[in-house]
Structures are given as C-alpha cells and as structure tokens.
Amino acid sequence: MPVDLTRREREILKILLEGPTTAERLASLLGVSRRTILRDLPGLSEKLKSLGITLERKAGIGISLEGRSESMEKLGWLLERPSKKVEMTPGERQQLIILSLLEQKGPRKLYTFAREFDVTEATVSNDLDRIEEILSRYGIKLLRRPGLGVWIEGQEKNIRALVTDLFYENFDETQLVRLIRDNLRGGIIPGGVTAQVKNRLLGLIDRNLVEGIEHALKEAIEESGIHLADSAYAGLLVHIALALERLKSGETISMDEAFLANLKKTKEFELAARLGSKLESAFGISIPEGELGYITMHLLGAKLRMGDNLHELFVLDHREVAGAAREILKEAGRELKRDLLEDGRVLEDLALHLKPALVRLKLGMEIRNPLLSQIKETYPRLMQVARRAARLLEKRFRVPVPESEIGYIAMHIGAALERGRGKERAGVVLVCPSGIGSARMLASRIKKELPELEILDVVSVLDLEKSLEKHPAAEAVISTVPLEVAEPPVLLVSPLLNDEDVENIRAHFKERRLKERENDGVVAGRGKPEERRELVFEILEDFAIEEVGAGDLEELLDAVVEKIERKPGITSAGRVKKDLHSREVNAGTAVPGLGLSVLHARTGGVEKPFLGLFRLKEPLKMRNMDGDTEEVRACLVMLLPQEPSAGEIEVMGRISAGLVEDRTLAGILKDGSSGDVIKALLRILK
Template sequence: MGQIKITARQKKILIRLCSEYKYVTISSIAKKLSISSRTVLRGLKDIDLWIESYGCSLEKKAGIGIRLKGSVEARKDILKDLEKGKEVKSYSPKERQIMILGELLQNNEPVKLFVFTKMLNVTEGTVSHDLDKVEEWLKDYSLNLVRKPGLGVYMEGQESEIRKAIANLIYENINEAQLLDLIRENLSTEVNTRERLLNLIEKDTIRKLETLIFEHEEALDYRLTDNAYIGLLVHLALAIQRIKKNEKISMDKTYLKELKGYGEFEIAANLAEKISKVFNIEIPEQETGYITMHLRGSKGFESKGENTVLEALAKEMLQVAEVETGSFLEYDVQSLTGLINHLEPAINRLKMNMDIRNPLLQEIKEHYSELFMLAAKCIVPIENYLGMKLPDSEIAYIAMHLGAALERTPSGRKKVFKAAVSCTTGMGTSALLAARIEKEYDNIQVVEIISSLHVKESRLIDKGVDFIISTVPIEAVLLPVVVVNPLLFDKDKDKLQALIKQLKNNPETNVKAQNNTIDLKEKLSRLNIYAEGILQVLNNFFLYDYLSFSTMEEVIEEISSKLSTDKENSLQIQKDLIAREEKGSTVLSGFGAALLHCKTSGVKKLHFGAVRINEELYSLNTENDYEQIKLAIIMIAPEHCHKPHIEIMSLLSSKLMEEPDFLVSLQEGLEKEVYKKLNNYLEEFYNMNIN
C-alpha cells in the first residue's frame, strides 16, 4: 500500500470504482454517496496516487466519466487492503457533536481540547464551535458545560439528568431495531459514531442483565412491552456503569415511599439484589425505585374505577375523531379496546414523568401530518384529565391507533393468506401496520401480533400462519419473513406482492394447521408423531470439526455426503440446500454462524447438527456484506414430513436465538454437553405438548 492515506469518504469512492468495470459519471458517484461532485473530484487525486502501487490508475474521459484501469486481481487486492487498512476518518458536524457528547457524558474528569482535535482530526476552532452546539443540547437536561482554559471541558448537573441525557443520546441516534440487534448481539457497527455510542452500554452487561430480567419478569402478572423491556435494559446498564464510577442517583423520599407500596417494588428489590451479586456492586434503594418505575411503565390501571374513567376518556377521544372525520368510531370495539390498552401504561409513564419514545415520530409527522393533527385534537380529554401537555411522541402513538381505526374495513372479506405481524415497540406500531395490511390486501388476514423478541413459531404454525410481516429482520425461523416499514410504503407493498406471488406459485410451501378440537385417539397419535420426530433428531445428531472450507458450497457438499451414503440422495440434499441459499442469506449476523436448512427428498428422517470451521470462511449476510463464519448449523427435514416435525425443527431454531448458551455450546462445547442441552429442550417441548 502507498504511503499516502485516504479518508473514509475516498475509500467509499474507491470501493465504488473497484466494483464497476464500465465508466461511471462523477455525478452518479456523488449522488450514491450523498456528497457534492466537487467533493468527489477533490478526492480523486489522492486516490490516483494511492492505487499506483497496485499497478492501477484512473482513466478519465470527458463527457463519459471515469473508471479504474487495472486487472481483476489488482481490484481484489485493493478491496482486501481497504477492508483491513486504516484511514483518516472525516466526520460531519453532527457526528463530531455526538462523539463529543459521548466522551463528556461518560467522563467524570475534565477532557482536554487536544483529545477532541486528535480524535476528530479537526482544529481547536472547529471543536470550540461544536462545543457551542453541545452546550445547547445539554440545556434540555439542565446540564451545564464548563470550559476552563488549561483544565479542559466537563459537565455539571444532577445524576438523574446525566443518565437521561446518555439514554436519549443513544435513542436519538440508534433506533430500537438496532438496539434489539445489540441485545441479540447481531449489530454490525460500521459507523464509528454509533460504535462509540454503543460503548456507553457494555455488551457483556446487557447479556447478563437480559437473563436476570427474563427470570424476574415471570413474577409479573403482565408482560413488559418491547419498548419498556429495552428501556429497562438500557437504564440498568447505564446505572451499573455509573455506580461503578461512584455516581449515585437521588429520588424524592415521598415518591419513593409511594413506590414501595406497589407489588413491583418487591420484584425490583429482588432484581437489584441479584444485580448486586452478579456485578459485585451495591444497589441503593433509590435505584430500586427507578427499576420499579420501569416495571410499572408496562402496567395498566389497578382499579375498576380508573378503568371506567379511562374507557370514558377513550370514547370521548373517538367522538372527537368522529366529528373531525365523519367516520363512526365510538362503537368499534377493536378500536376502543386497542386505545384503552395503549393508554393504560402510557398514562402510568406520564404520571411517573418517564420519557415516552416513538421511533416513528418524524415519519408520522412527515407522511401522515393530517393524522398527527387529528390526534393532537383528540388528546385534549386526556390532557385535561392529567393536567399536563402530552409529548409529540405520545400524540404520534395516538395517531397510529386512530389511523388503524379509520382504515379498518368491515369484516367478512375473503382472506387467503394468514399472517403474523411483528414489531419492536409493542405500543401501537402493530395496530397501524395490521390495519393497513388488511385494507390494502383482501387476501391477507392478520391472525396474530407478536413480539420480535419472543417468536413462538410452533404457535404460529398451529394458527395456520403462512408468513410473518415484521418491522425488523427475524432470523432462524422456517416461516417466510418479509421486512417492511411500519407505515407500509410502496416499496414494502412490492415486497408483499412478490411473496404472495411466490406462495401462490408454490402452495405446498405453506404450513397449514387445523385448529379443530381433537379427541383422545387423535391426541395420542399426534404425541406419537412428536416422539418419533424427537427420536429422529436425537439419533441423527452430529457435531463435526473441520480445519477449513473455501466456500459455503464446499460446506454443503461435505455435509450432504455425510447425511447420505447414497450418491443420488446426497446430490439431492446438496441441490436443495444450495437452492435455499440462493433464496437469501442464511447467515446469523453477529454470531459467526450460518443456519443451513431445507426440506428435501434426499432424507427420510429429521437431521440436526453443526460443523465447526477452524480457519476463516466468509459468506454474504442479509446486508450483502461478507461476514466470517466459524459455525454452520444444519437442519434437514424430509420433503413431505409431518407438521409436528416442522414444529420440532422450529423449536430448535428459536432456541439458537433465545438461549445464548446453546449457540456457545455448539461453537465450543463437548459433544456430550451439546447433546444434553438438545435432550433437555426436546424433553421440555414434549412435556408441554402432553398437557
């Protein structure tokens, strides 16, 4: 590589040129990278010098464009070195300000200006201007930015406001789908600013906390919404780091006493005690109070009197919508119930002065401004009841529910395909998306709304679900998944139409269920099928170690030969696995693993196992980026197998996501250890189906 360094922006330009063999225009490069043509032209000189050592050059033709002149091997070498090499990173003003905030919020001591100039590759004057913007942002949290010559820059303010600022800095720049990926450890941190923000919440801490929260959630008589679940995770992760730095939070004594009167306080205290032991820190009572608030943030009202008031308020809101739109909504039971179910926890959060986040706020304001203005009129009864103004984020949630109510069409239309809708917020996104889907498509019936954190595929199959419509990617499921924007734009409709067409052309791929009541004889027959499938998985389990493979196709070829000694069957397995790969990546992003699965006539029984790969193997993930694979998980079922057998394989795929220890065992554990876990999961599954 040449002595000259290229910036991240120049790197992107060069990647584009290496990927094209024909001439490309400066304006097309600029448009693709969202920069000016002038910026592209300025970067070409350094790029031309940088590629000289590879025997390459830039060939320019007036009126036609520019292209990289060099061999295929040289292009590959450039791309490889770009992947491994370092570059001088250039940041936008917003990126710089985010990074400065991240440093200041997690540092107790003053930070010298030269730290920022070195980190951001800018002058002190630029840093000083960025600090002015940072100071404005901090004022929303009553935090003061102190600048002392010779000493540095630091913040002053209450601990509760510092934590709120850190949390909101994360939420403003990392959406909930990305936070969900962090929880699953799927996140690919390409952007340096995002990576720095994620450093504010340690992955190991998140992983341990998730286990603890899941254990204690069982004690609640209601489920945490995904929104509240993520909020609690982030709050606890930040609290642990702040406590380790001897930063303690305060709470009004009267309010703390009130929180102690709720059942959630005891659960919060037990959770705090476990956290103390796991992280070897002391959790003060005030922290327990804040945990209680998060737990109650998903809860509805506790008295019948409050629920009666809420029902009256919801009806009053729908009456306002009727007057404004001319639609008859008050006695739409589905709209009324959905609105009440949303308002109960929302009002609890507002009463506790907790933030309400809505990741779709800007999109709703931009694309559904009339609906947002309607919601702003409808929330007046709630504002009068609470004696406070509702934030825009809550108004946007009300807009979602009103949109769902207005778009809901009379029942009785023919539904051809059954779908499950999955979302991350759990507070209204699903209602709007489901209503829009059922209005747009007379052949789609939404039969289930599910959490993307807890996908129970066997339940969906039992309900006859044909596919899942999700706002975030869901991996390791057998049912088809189409990822759409919650507001269902035109490009999302195209995706749905393509899937429907595919299912129509291949009706045998639909997993249909019969929900009829079954008699004893049929139940026993079904249990026998479950037992047969479980025995097949246990008897055919395998775990192989290999030094290396060059491609995923080599892995498939090797496994196919292991699964059947019959050459014809082996080739059929290989063909079906490759056909599944061609439909889309099976890489489990962030786990260093791929899930190779298919139904094939090459086997007569279920097969489950894994292949460990010692040396590097790279495969394209769902984002079309190369990702290192160290483990290939294999799930094979006969082409025409029983539905309960598909449920068994679905269970195992879900365990890969739900039980981190299972994946770790497959990657590192002894074969006996993996077999024991497999045995326990299947035994639990069988016992559940007996009852």
C-alpha cells in the first residue's frame, strides 16, 4: 500500500534524512510552531511503520529516523518521486471560491463549486461558513438562497480592501510589477494550487490597462522628480489598476471629507491629481477626488519608507518604536507577573510590527486583523492586558489604537508566553525520604511557588538512580537530604520549602539560562543581549529588497548605488561603488553553488552598517570565491564603516556564516517574500 504523505510530512522527512534534529529546528525551518510539529509526529510515525522505519525521540539528541539501509533508500526514493495527487488545502479552496464570487456578480450554485473542486456540496457549505466569517470582517455579506445560489454584497471600499489583502497575502510587493507585466504578455505563473490562486488574482486586472497606467505613472513621477522604491511603485500600480477596473464597472469609492481636506494640503496630492488627469485622458474615465486621496496615501507611505522628513505628517524613528515596544512589554509583564523582555525575540518582532502599523494609523489607514474574533474568543485575558498596554502607544504617538491592532499586540505577548513556557519549565526530580505525605506537601509547594518548574518524578533516595535513567532531561534534583550525584545538580531544600529555598532555586535556574544564552553566542564587544538586539535593529532598520537589471559588474554597481544613495547612513555613494569594485576585483564574491553574491566592503562611504538585498532581473555571471564563474541571481550587499565595532563585524559575519550553515537561507534570499527574508535573518542573528 503506497504511503500518502502531506507536503509538510515530506519536508520533515527530507530534513530528518540528513540526521537527527530537534522539534524547534524543524519548526523554524518549516515556518510553523513547535506544537504543530509535535502534533504531526504521531501520524507520521504510523505512516512510516509500513516502510519498516521508526521515528525516535531521545533526550539530548532530538528526533531521528531508525531503520535498515534499504528502508531508508526506499524512503529517499519515495520523497524524490513527485506526489501524484495535487493537494488543495481548505484555505486555498476558500480563496478560489472568494475569487469566483468577486469575478461573477450574479449567484453561483453550490454544485458548480463542488464539481470544480471535486468535493461534496457539504464540504462547499462548510467552506462558505468559513468564507462568511472572513467576509464579515470586511463588512461584506455572503448571501445564500436555496435554489438561487450564493453571491456577495458590500461597500466598494470594503471589497477593495478584501482584494488588496488577497493580493498581499499571495504576492511579494517586489515581485508584483514583473508578474503583472508577464500577465500583460499573456503569461501565467506555473505551478499547483497556489499558482492557480495567483493567476486568478492577476486576472482581476485588465491587461489592456496596465501598459497605459505604467506610461502615465512614469510620466507623472519623472515630472515631479520624486523617487519611488520598486515595492512602492508596485503597490501603487496594483492599486491604480484595481481602481480603474472597478471604476469601469461603475463602482466608486469615497473618503472622509475632513481627512481628504488634510491630504489636499500635501505636495503628494498635487502629484496624484496630475496622475489622475493623465489617466483620465488615457482611458476616458472620470476619477473622483476620493480615488486621488487613496493614491496620495500610497505616495505618502512610500515617502515615509524612504526616510524623508514629512512636516505635514510624521516620521517614525526605529529607536522610538523599539522603546515603545519595550514599554508595552514591561507593562504587560507587570500585569502578567512575567519578565517578557527575557524573550529577546518578542521585542524584535513587536518593534518590526509596530513601525508600519503606526504609520498606517497616523495616515488614517485601516488596520485589518483577520484573526481578531478568534483572538478575542480564545485569549480574552491577553486582549485585556494588551488593551491596557496599548494606551502607552496612544499617549506616546497621539493616535487611537483600534481593537484590530490590540489583537496583534495580544498575539505578540501570547507568543512570548508560549515560548517562555517551553523554555523556562525546567524538569526536576524531587527526593524526599521522610514519607509520602511530606513528599506530596513539598511537591504542592513547588507547584504553587515555582510554576516554571515541571516535576518529573517524586522518589526516595534508593529510587533516584532509576528515576534519572527514566528522565534523562531532568535539569536538577531537589532534595530534602544531602546527596552525592554527579549530574544533574542537587538543590538542597527544607521539607516545607521556605522563602529562602524558593529564591535559591530561582537564582540557580536564572544563572543557568544566562549561561545557555551565552553559549548560544553573544555578539563580541556588545556586552548585554539587549545591546546586541539594538545593534541588530539598527542594521535591519533600513534593510530593503530591490530588483535591479545589469549586464555586467559595472552596471550592477551603478544600479546598487542608485538604490542606496538616499538611504540613512550613506555619506558617499561614489565611495561605496569604488570600494565595492576594489573588493570584487581583488577576489570573487559569489558563493560557490548558491547563485548568490555577497558584495561587501569597509568603506568611508557609510557612517553606520548597511545591509541590502538586490535581486537580478536576469542572471549575471560573476567570479566566485573559488576563482570560477558563477551565475548569480541575487546580491547581498554588506557595508561597514572603515573602523567598525567588534559587534558590527560579528553581526555581519553571522550573516555570511549563515549562508554556509543554514541550507535554507540562500533560497529564501533569492525567492522568498520580504517577510520570509526578515524572519530568516532574525533567526540567524538571534
């Protein structure tokens, strides 16, 4: 009987065939939670039995595959063979149903969806229940009438918000322009179900409009002298294309008059009006002021990302956002009686989330949270904590924080608590020879006073050795009598566990965690972990992914310096180009076998470290580190001041080392979304 493996099970097995690993590492590589991995393992173990392979979990080693060599070869062959069945997740099917409802204004019968997706009408009905929840968050109604079918109704701005979110769920901004142009030429995105969703989305944009929009947009930008990053250009192009398509269908959008009046005072509104005039001439469509207002918001958002000073709105300093994130976590930690800042990742994640969120709030743009109802239902306590902490944002930035954003803050707090439970619940064995009653009393006191400990066993002195064999992951023995045990450490306490005992135990595990973090690697020369995190923030603050075209090294360097010359910290683009060129001439910078180049230099052209990723429209032949020629699809640009600190050198060095040590990093840099790239960089820099 053939083994039917899901996509994630296949990925798990490919990693395990390379050798034992932990659930944490599997979760990190596959972009899911540790709990999801642990939930998948029992089912996967059952499927492997038919191949004569067992899934083993051992303390200190992790998860491994055990079986005869021929069984392992058979598994390898099975994983190499493409899956015959094209899998479609409920989420993918629901997206395709939503797109069908957007494409067709009239009712659609359930049986037509059932036939299209090869499922039962009951399955389609369940999908529609879920779709109704999704649409309700946008204020859109799903109407179902027996004998007639299903269709949707809603305000134009809400339908636009839904379509826009679908685009950004499925596309990276930096890829959009190229994909839209391919669509213009009649091309399609190859692949399975995900590609089918993307092609249907692109189908919402009239191919005949794109070329004219690009022409008008480029003309207006050149006349104004403004510079737009590729990502901002893509976002604006998609917005205009969707807007014109909807306007052609008689669907218009409105904007709050007071907010529109403020937008009219900006130079960006003048550019939007000029662009609107060109579009009206090109397509014979009247463009209302509300549309111009939304175009203005795109331009203002782009200007903020470029770091320009906006007197009419405001600019967010990353240190200020990091400070706000720290205040929120301190406030939430006080209420939850937990030190959330011990989890370095939550500070990084929350700050990265808050910066664009606050820009949207200041611009009056809506924050959408599709998970809000689930968060409120599942984590009411965290919502309460996040709501109080969010008042700090309102006071500091003078913006109202909506419930949707409070939901996101609650998610970040919840993630820190979950990680904390996994990391801080240290397993211990209790030894209490004075009787069962006193042993249980001690266990009860520990559970109450030290909830961060997990009691693995309660035993007598005679049974301790056997218990430690049974629980090799125990981090300490807590005993009411002196013991001679080599490992793990023994913590001596009184049978009633007094306050001094509690403090001593806490101090022991706190010191242990600090040593573990030091062993994981602290950036040299930067001292405390918090200072190291600040350095990582500084380097990632202006990180950007850009697409460039180049036929040779000279053109590549010209394209790179053109993109970065206005970035904060770049003092001389010419000096940067000269130093990068000298470094490339002295030795090749392409990494053998990865299709990736690391252009790096210490240069007087920067006053602080700079990191950027530049993807090539067409592969470029470059010299690699072995002296051979390598086809390069992307360049990672790493710049340091002429006299960098030890910490700055260490952080950049970690990224270079990650290309060799992390087998997924190069692929993510070449093809991943901007979110995936940031997550991958944070993973190797944490």
